[in-house]
Amino acid sequence: MTTLTNKRIVLGVTGSIAAYKSAELTRRLRDAGADVRVVMTRGAEAFITPLTLQAVSGHPVHRHLLDTEAEAGMGHIELARWADAILVAPCSANFLAALAAGRADELLGAVCLAGDVPLALAPAMNGKMWQDKATADNIRLVSSRGILLFGPDDGEQACGEVGTGRMREVDELVTNLADLFETGSLTGKTVLVTAGPTREAIDPVRFISNHSSGKMGYAIAAAAVEAGAKVLLVSGPVSLPCPDRVTRIDVESAEQMLAAVEAGMSGVDILIATAAVADYRPVQVHAEKMKKQGGHLSLELEPTPDILATIKAAHPKVFSVGFAAETTQLEEYAQRKLVQKGIEMIAANLVGPAATETGGTFGSDTNALHLFWANGNLRLPVASKDKLARLLIAHVAQYYSEYQFTPRVSGGKVVKLVERTKPAG
Numbered sequence: 001m002t003t004l005t006n007k008r009i010v011l012g013v014t015g016s017i018a019a020y021k022s023a024e025l026t027r028r029l030r031d032a033g034a035d036v037r038v039v040m041t042r043g044a045e046a047f048i049t050p051l052t053l054q055a056v057s058g059h060p061v062h063r064h065l066l067d068t069e070a071e072a073g074m075g076h077i078e079l080a081r082w083a084d085a086i087l088v089a090p091c092s093a094n095f096l097a098a099l100a101a102g103r104a105d106e107l108l109g110a111v112c113l114a115g116d117v118p119l120a121l122a123p124a125m126n127g128k129m130w131q132d133k134a135t136a137d138n139i140r141l142v143s144s145r146g147i148l149l150f151g152p153d154d155g156e157q158a159c160g161e162v163g164t165g166r167m168r169e170v171d172e173l174v175t176n177l178a179d180l181f182e183t184g185s186l187t188g189k190t191v192l193v194t195a196g197p198t199r200e201a202i203d204p205v206r207f208i209s210n211h212s213s214g215k216m217g218y219a220i221a222a223a224a225v226e227a228g229a230k231v232l233l234v235s236g237p238v239s240l241p242c243p244d245r246v247t248r249i250d251v252e253s254a255e256q257m258l259a260a261v262e263a264g265m266s267g268v269d270i271l272i273a274t275a276a277v278a279d280y281r282p283v284q285v286h287a288e289k290m291k292k293q294g295g296h297l298s299l300e301l302e303p304t305p306d307i308l309a310t311i312k313a314a315h316p317k318v319f320s321v322g323f324a325a326e327t328t329q330l331e332e333y334a335q336r337k338l339v340q341k342g343i344e345m346i347a348a349n350l351v352g353p354a355a356t357e358t359g360g361t362f363g364s365d366t367n368a369l370h371l372f373w374a375n376g377n378l379r380l381p382v383a384s385k386d387k388l389a390r391l392l393i394a395h396v397a398q399y400y401s402e403y404q405f406t407p408r409v410s411g412g413k414v415v416k417l418v419e420r421t422k423p424a425g
C-alpha cells in the first residue's frame with residue numbers, strides 16, 4: 001500500500017497545461033496520508049485557480065514571495081523547513097530553467113533553494129521543448145545537484161503531438177514520492193496513547209492526583225509517530241508541549257479520560273496506557289471550597305473506572321499495552337495486572353524510593369522497563385525515556401505483527417513466563 005502517513009509535502013505547481021492534474025494529485029497525496037501545502041507560480045494561475053487547490057489541499061495556497069501577510073503566516077523559509085519533501089508537478093521548461101539558474105524571484109524558486117529535503121520534479125512540456133539542448137543542459141545540471149526526476153513519460157500531449165514530455169500519471173507520482181521515505185514499523189497503523197496523571201476533584205480548589213509528569217507517555221507518542229503511526233494522545237494535566245504530528249485531547253479526571261479514549265477508539269490498532277490514573281475519587285465533590293474545621297477530616301472514596309480493562313473488553317481486537325507502576329514486587333504485580341486486565345503486554349517500572357536508579361521514575365528523564373507478555377518477558381535497562389520509548393515501540397510493533405488474536409491468558413491465572421535471551425536494545 002502506498003503511504004505517506006505523517007509526511008509533509010510542498011507541492012509546487014508551475015505554468016503548464018498539466019496543471020489541471022495538480023488538483024487530483026493533491027487529493028491523492030492527502031488520501032495517502034500526507035499534509036500538503038501548495039505553492040503556485042504566476043504561470044500556474046493561468047491554468048488553474050488558487051481557490052481550487054486551496055479547496056483540495058485544505059490550506060491557503062502560497063503564491064507571492066513578497067506578501068507580508070503570507071510570510072507572517074508561514075514564510076518561505078518556514079515552508080521549506082516544514083516540508084519532508086518538495087514535489088514540483090507539473091514542472092514547466094521555464095521553471096526548470098529558473099531552478100537550474102538558482103533563481104529565487106518567485107516564491108517556489110525560493111522554497112526550493114531554501115529546502116534541505118528531497119526535491120523532485122515531474123516535467124511536463126511539449127516534446128520538442130523537452131528535446132531542446134537548453135532543456136537537456138538544465139536537466140543535467142539539476143540532476144547533478146541531487147534533484148530527482150519523476151518522468152516525463154511518453155504519450156499524447158495537449159498540443160496533439162505524440163512523444164516524450166507528458167507529465168507522469170498522478171498515482172505513479174504518489175508512489176514515486178512514497179518510495180523516497182523509509183517505511184516505519186507502524187506505518188499505516190493508528191496508536192492511541194494515554195499519558196500523565198488524572199485529577200479527581202474534592203472541591204473547586206483541591207484534588208487527588210499523583211506525581212506523573214507525562215514524560216514517559218509523551219515520549220511513547222513521539223516514538224510511535226517516528227515509526228510511521230497516526231497517533232492520538234489522551235493526556236491528563238501536564239506541562240509538556242504536544243509532540244509534533246500528534247493529536248492531543250486534554251482531560252482532567254479518570255471519567256473524562258475514559259470518555260475521551262472511548263470516543264477516539266474508532267480505527268485504533270494499538271492502545272498504550274501510560275497514564276497514571278487515580279484509582280479512587282471522592283464520592284462527593286463539594287460545590288464550594290471546604291472550610292477548615294477543627295479535628296480530623298475523612299473523605300469517602302470510591303473506585304474510578306478501570307480505563308484499560310473497560311476499553312480492552314469493548315475492543316478485544318485492539319493490541320493493548322498497559323503500564324504497571326510499583327514500589328515493590330514489580331514482576332509479580334505486573335504479571336497479575338497483565339492477566340486481570342486481559343491485555344497483550346505490560347511494561348513494569350519501579351516508582352518512588354525503590355527506583356533509585358531512575359531517580360524515582362515519576363518526573364525523571366530516565367526509566368527502566370520490564371516488559372511482560374503471555375509467554376515471554378524482556379528487560380530494558382536504565383536509559384532515557386526517549387530511548388526506552390523507541391525500544392518499547394519496536395517491540396510492540398514486532399509482537400503486534402506476530403499477534404494472532406487468540407486468547408493468551410485464561411482463568412485469571414498467571415502463565416509461566418520465559419526470559420528472552422535477546423539483549424535489550
Ligand code: PMT
Pocket residue numbers: 194196211212213214215216217254273274275276277278279304305306307308309321322323324325326337349351361362363364
Ligand atoms: O509520567 P512520568 O513522570 O514520565 O512517569 C511515568 C509513569 C511512572 C507514570 C509510567 O511509566 C507508568 O508506570 N504509568 C502507569 C501508572 C499506573 O497507574 O500504573 P497502575 O499499575 O496503577 O495501572 C496499571 C495500568 O492500568 C496502567 O496502564 C494504567 O494506565 C491503567 N489504569 C489504572 C487505573 C485505572 N483506573 N484505569 C486504568 O486504565
